[in-house]
Amino acid sequence: MSRVQIAFQDNDESRYIVAAIEQDNPTAVVHYEPAMIRVENEGSLTINRESVCEQIGMDWNVQSLHLNLITLTGHIDEEDDYFKIMWNN
């Protein structure tokens, strides 16, 4: 399996998104680098809307991911309730 990767600006919104990722993707590895947070996982990584809403304490729209996203790798599967990146190998 290849690793997927996603990076966010290091700010107060991303903190909760990353917490939700850690909760739902137990094998994900989080790297704190200057001004950014980079998360890696084997094969795939999912961000669930409900988990982010719980963490952040308010309604959160999956598409607002664009505001804090820096980069990602892999194919994307996006629905109203989740955002997933994955490799097919």
Next chain:
Amino acid sequence: MSPTKLNLKDKYKLLTRDLDWEFSYEDRQEAFPYEEFEGIKITDWDKWEDPFRLTMDAYWKYQAEKEKKLYAIYDAFSQNNGHTNVTDARYVNAIKLFLTGVSPGEHAAHLGFAFTGRQMGGIGARVAAQMQSIDELRHIQTQIHAMSHYNKFFDGFDEFNHMHDRVWYLSVPKSFFEDARTAGPFEFMVAIGFSFEYVLTNLLFVPFMSGAAYNGDMATVTFGFSAQSDEARHMTLGLEIIKFLLEQHEDNVPIVQKWLDKWLWRGYRLLTLVAMMMDYMLPQKFMSWQEAWELYFEDAGGALFKDLERYGIKMPDYTETIKQEKEHLSHQAWWTFYQYTHAAAFHTWTPSSDEMDWLSEKYPNTFDKYYRPRWELAAEMEAKGERFYTTGLPQLCQTCQIPMMFTEVDDPSQVAYRESVYNDERFHFCSDPCKSIFDNEPEKYVHAWLPVHQILQGNCGGGGLDKVIEYYHLDNGAANLEFEGSPDAERWKQWKGVA
């Protein structure tokens, strides 16, 4: 009764797919004259998927929010004398190179995507290309705005647009984009969507920007990350177009493979500038070029190629060369600019002894053996008041336009030279891949505007170096030459009270 909210899929269907129409009285082929020009076969545009399902309304909403955040930071940066908070004035030279070398490329990409967006028959791809065209325009604008603050205090920024069309090293990024823009729409998509976005911006806008933050440059890191959030969409578009072409028809596979081979190399050669920006131009260092390349290309790009194997696509066969070069690239590039900095719109310097120790640690196989002695000699000469500049003009590669400075993979003491004869004329190249790119399309590359040839033909102001510098609009004695003793360095000392 409250209106029902559309889900993402339905919204995308209505606000993107439904924008298309049937051609009842015009010929479709005449409306999209470039669609078959490259030999690409499209059987069903409906198979195109935009994975982000971004519709125009959501696009404007989120882009507007990004801009608001960005400009609030620009205001804060300039109101608080942000330029005095960078780690060292040397750092600003990386930003000068960015504005002169990269930002005009954003504009070229904007024009290219406007053309491509018009020329593709499928509505999904057309809308995505339109968004990208607007993004690229936003990028050059936000970059000019961010750097306008530095322009008030440092030399070398003010003539970036004039320089981009003339200065020798800027022909490298300029010709890259012109090569892409003079190709057909699908090759352009692979060139920019894949090579530029997936490979290049991921290294320039992520580890380099993180480095900019580490060096206290709030304005640059902010536009960098804000731009890269668009690039995440662009990379996805690049990947999508490749998958789409490969799935549409088996005849597309060899064409796409040829484009990947060409553009991955073209993008990689362009990254030579970023390699030296990371290793030599960031005073506070956190990640070496080699580490960034391994993480963002070998790892991420490797996974991508593994995914494309099922279609019969393979990793280009020169990747071994790239692997070897990663330990040499930044050192050879900085050494080249060090010698020619009298004709460049930024300053260069010898790395300090601490910086050399960092380079030894990061490049244990190469730095002490090949490059440290060179820098120590340069520092020694400088101490004696004999700062070294090369007065001759370098030979350029006909394809990438970079001076011949790359060494043979198995012998770092020998500069690599390749050549081809076309129509009884001899052409020179820096490497096997640049030679084979030329050999595939010689009629295109014979037209290259090579700065050194143009200087020697008298087309760059005529006469000697002083005339060339004038032609470049290079503020001689201020914007060029060694950093130590430059007006930039003197002003910095005054601000810091160490004059």
